[in-house]
Structure formats: C-alpha cells, structure tokens
Amino acid sequence: MKPITLPVKSSFGEVTIPLPSSKSESNRVLIIDALTPGKNHITNLAEARDTQTMIRLLKEDPETFDVLDAGTTMRFLTAFAALTGRKKTLTGTPRMCERPIGILVDALREIGADISYKGQEGFPPMETKGFNKQLANHIKIRGDVSSQYISALLMNAPLLPQGLTLELTGKIGSRTYIEMTLELMRQFGIEYSFEGNIIKVPHQTYKNTSFAVESDWSGASYWFSLVACADKGEFFLEGLKPNSLQGDSKIVDIMDKLGVQSEFKDGGILLTKKPVSGLPKFDFTHCPDLAQTVAVTCALTGQKSEFTGLESLRIKETDRIYALQQELAKFNAQLVEGENEIFTLIPSNEIPEEVNIHTYDDHRMAMAFMPLATKTKVTFDDQEVVNKSYPSFWKHCALVGLS
Ligand SMILES: O=C(O)C1=C[C@@H](OP(=O)(O)O)[C@@H](O)[C@H](O)C1
Numbered sequence: 001m002k003p004i005t006l007p008v009k010s011s012f013g014e015v016t017i018p019l020p021s022s023k024s025e026s027n028r029v030l031i032i033d034a035l036t037p038g039k040n041h042i043t044n045l046a047e048a049r050d051t052q053t054m055i056r057l058l059k060e061d062p063e064t065f066d067v068l069d070a071g072t073t074m075r076f077l078t079a080f081a082a083l084t085g086r087k088k089t090l091t092g093t094p095r096m097c098e099r100p101i102g103i104l105v106d107a108l109r110e111i112g113a114d115i116s117y118k119g120q121e122g123f124p125p126m127e128t129k130g131f132n133k134q135l136a137n138h139i140k141i142r143g144d145v146s147s148q149y150i151s152a153l154l155m156n157a158p159l160l161p162q163g164l165t166l167e168l169t170g171k172i173g174s175r176t177y178i179e180m181t182l183e184l185m186r187q188f189g190i191e192y193s194f195e196g197n198i199i200k201v202p203h204q205t206y207k208n209t210s211f212a213v214e215s216d217w218s219g220a221s222y223w224f225s226l227v228a229c230a231d232k233g234e235f236f237l238e239g240l241k242p243n244s245l246q247g248d249s250k251i252v253d254i255m256d257k258l259g260v261q262s263e264f265k266d267g268g269i270l271l272t273k274k275p276v277s278g279l280p281k282f283d284f285t286h287c288p289d290l291a292q293t294v295a296v297t298c299a300l301t302g303q304k305s306e307f308t309g310l311e312s313l314r315i316k317e318t319d320r321i322y323a324l325q326q327e328l329a330k331f332n333a334q335l336v337e338g339e340n341e342i343f344t345l346i347p348s349n350e351i352p353e354e355v356n357i358h359t360y361d362d363h364r365m366a367m368a369f370m371p372l373a374t375k376t377k378v379t380f381d382d383q384e385v386v387n388k389s390y391p392s393f394w395k396h397c398a399l400v401g402l403s
C-alpha cells in the first residue's frame with residue numbers, strides 16, 4: 001500500500017474538474033448491451049475499476065467471473081449468468097465474499113436458475129449451472145437490503161419467456177438506483193410499469209440505441225464538499241446534467257444547505273460558496289454513497305446535523321459507519337448512534353496538526369476525507385484505493401493545488 005499526503009490549502013481559484021463517468025450507469029449499459037441483439041453505440045464508459053472489470057469479464061468470458069471488490073459487477077453478473085444459463089463461478093475479494101447475496105440467489109432459484117454456493121450459504125463464491133425453464137413469473141423480494149439485487153433481476157427480465165413481476169417488500173432503499181435501471185432499460189426500448197411496490201416487465205427484446213454515459217455524481221460530491229470546507233474556491237464540474245438518472249445528484253440540494261451554490265451551465269455545473277442556512281437533517285436512504293462526503297463536510301464546517309437512512313452502509317466496501325466513527329474521532333468529530341437508527345453528527349472542535357486517515361479498502365473513505373486538507377496536513381494510507389470508482393482522483397486533487 002502506497003500512502004499519499006496532501007498539503008494544507010484552504011483557498012482555491014477557478015478550476016475545471018474533468019469528472020470521470022458514472023460506474024453505475026456504465027455497468028448497467030454493459031449488461032443491457034450484452035443482452036441486446038445487434039450493435040449499440042455506447043460512449044463515455046467509466047474508467048472505474050468496477051466498470052473495467054465488467055468490460056473485461058464480458059469480453060473474455062472466462063470460466064470464473066472474479067469481480068474483485070465491485071458490488072454491482074457481482075450482483076449484475078450473477079443474475080446475467082444464472083438467467084442466461086451460463087456455467088460460471090462468481091467470486092471476488094475476501095470482503096466481497098462477506099457481502100450478502102442470498103436474497104438475489106433465492107430469487108434466481110425461484111425463477112428457475114440452478115445456482116449453488118461454493119462456500120458459506122448466502123455469500124459468494126457461487127456457481128451457476130444452467131437455466132432449464134422458467135418456474136415463476138411473479139416473485140416477492142425484499143427492498144431494504146440492496147437495490148442491486150432488484151436491478152440485477154430487472155435487466156434480465158425482458159428475456160425471460162414469461163417476463164417478470166417483482167413485488168418489493170419492506171422499506172425500499174436506494175430507490176433511485178432501481179429507477180435508473182428502469183429508465184436505462186426504457187432507453188433501450190423496454191416497456192415496464194412501476195406502480196406502488198410492483199414492477200412489471202413483460203417479455204420483449206432490447207432495441208439498438210446510442211447512449212452516452214454521464215459524469216459521476218458520486219465522484220462530483222467530493223468537489224462540492226471541498227468548496228463547502230474551503231475559505232474560497234470556484235469549481236466547474238464537467239459533464240453533469242440537471243435531469244440526471246443518478247440519485248446522487250441530490251448532492252445539489254444537500255450542499256445548498258451546507259454553503260455551496262450550484263449553477264448548471266455549458267454542459268456542467270459551477271460551484272461557488274454561499275452562506276450556510278439552518279440546522280440540517282439528512283436522509284441517505286436513496287443516496288447512501290453520499291453519507292461519508294456529507295459527514296466529513298458537516299464535521300469540518302461546524303454543522304451539527306442529524307443523519308438517517310444509513311442502514312445499508314454496514315454491508316458496503318467496509319462497515320462504513322464503524323469506519324466513519326473511527327476516522328472522524330481522529331479530529332474530534334463524532335457520529336453518534338441514537339434510537340431508531342438516527343445518528344447525530346457532532347462537528348470537530350479542534351483539529352490536530354496532522355491526521356492519518358485509514359481507508360479500510362474503501363475508495364469513499366479516502367475521497368470523502370480529502371477536504372480535511374483545508375484544515376490540516378492529511379495522509380491517507382492507500383492512494384490506490386480510489387481506483388474502484390475514480391482512478392484520476394489524486395490527479396484532480398493536483399489540479400486544484402492539492403499535491
Ligand atoms: O446500483 C448501483 O449502481 C448502486 C447501488 C447502491 O447500492 P445498494 O443498492 O446496495 O444500496 C450504491 O451504494 C452503489 O454504490 C451503486
């Protein structure tokens with residue numbers, strides 16, 4: 001592991017950030033493309049390792065799909081292999097083999113896929129052994145653990161002889177990601193309905209189309225945070241649209257409360273500083289990947305705040321609640337768990353002269369803590385961790401003078 005240290009810098013000029021493309025959009029269009037007869041015209045695919053892994057596995061078609069640490073790649077390829085009757089072993093990093101997949105595997109079995117665990121029940125690695133005939137066309141699936149299971153089933157649903165109806169049970173989390181999946185399917189010619197908690201996808205064929213992947217809003221969030229934490233700075237983020245498919249575009253509203261003004265122009269968004277307003281409360285149910293960014297922003301800007309919707313954070317690249325609590329404490333900020341899964345973020349009252357951030361093999365732990373550089377010298381234990389979603393992240397830090 002190679003560490004990286006950022007210098008202290010709190011004042012920035014006008015800088016353009018050439019954001020990377022969205023890995024969530026990329027990984028969906030790659031699966032849809034693999035399911036579409038004929039040729040699509042897809043541009044601007046993500047440089048993210050999660051997407052590059054998906055591209056490589058689909059192209060090389062090896063016996064073992066080793067997805068490394070990519071959640072979407074694991075879940076999407078599992079459904080793809082199982083429902084198209086491919087014989088594959090699906091595996092990943094040790095952490096990937098601790099991330100639950102039982103809900104998806106149960107659903108696939110109910111639909112008719114032959115899939116078995118190679119290790120612990122409910123977790124990768126698994127083996128897909130074929131698809132004989134469709135046994136069910138209406139299944140119930142929990143919506144409160146990971147939306148990725150639902151997206152994975154949906155993308156394959158049009159190819160099933162009887163189509164598929166999903167009845168989502170419990171609270172629906174990451175709903176915006178389910179909507180992204182459906183909207184992308186629609187852009188590739190698929191009709192569906194989503195009413196209440198029922199999603200119906202009839203049997204049909206994907207149609208050829210052209211699609212350009214948008215820049216990554218989750219990656220954009222770190223630059224919003226840097227503006228919020230800085231004394232001065234104006235960043236132009238390239239390739240973002242007002243009507244994004246990505247739920248993390250919610251960062252515009254969140255950061256509006258934390259002192260960042262956003263203006264869409266010239267195919268991107270211009271961020272400038274503005275006064276902070278009110279005691280903020282944030283619900284991350286549908287934008288879980290923004291939680292770390294916003295926690296650090298509040299910790300560094302003196303904003304006591306209330307966080308809800310953090311349940312899914314414990315089963316991501318690391319237990320992100322534990323990781324946040326440990327690393328925030330290094331500069332005297334706290335994320336305190338109260339009753340009913342309500343957390344209070346208590347901002348820092350004193351920042352040490354130097355802070356070492358441990359990144360827990362989680363790209364977002366590095367990127368979210370980057371704005372600490374506005375207050376103190378900060379070292380991250382692993383610079384390559386960002387490659388999962390944003391390989392050019394440190395290069396972009398250098399663009400603003402953080403190198
Ligand atoms: O479908 C997707 O592209 C994603 C869905 C979310 O996961 P969950 O649905 O597990 O919350 C999100 O955290 C992840 O980074 C990407």
Ligand SMILES: C=C(OP(=O)(O)O)C(=O)O
Pocket residue numbers: 069070071072073289316317364389
């Ligand atoms: C949770 C994430 O990714 P995944 O679940 O796809 O590994 C993420 O990118 O923050």
